[in-house]
Amino acid sequence: MTWPRGHGYTSAPMSGSGRDGAWAGMGTGWAITATLVGGIAAWGGLGYLAGLPFGTERVFAAIGMLIGAVGAIYVVYLRYGRERKNGGA
Numbered sequence: 001m002t003w004p005r006g007h008g009y010t011s012a013p014m015s016g017s018g019r020d021g022a023w024a025g026m027g028t029g030w031a032i033t034a035t036l037v038g039g040i041a042a043w044g045g046l047g048y049l050a051g052l053p054f055g056t057e058r059v060f061a062a063i064g065m066l067i068g069a070v071g072a073i074y075v076v077y078l079r080y081g082r083e084r085k086n087g088g089a
Helices: 026-054 057-081
Strands: none
Touching (some): 026 057
């Protein structure tokens, strides 16, 4: 969509301003939160299911939650924590 001249906008209204607004990090924060909660829930659930035949659901669920937390933290580190090479691109 093209805007008429003299409107004062440099981009379409409400299209997002990239990373320079007050709410710029909100999407990143929610992505990290979802990764952590999802990893813990998924691996905790798998641990619970793995413990059902042995009657040790709580133990396996706790181990699964720990594995999920460590894995999710590692994924968050890979995605957001490493310094980027090649000039920050």
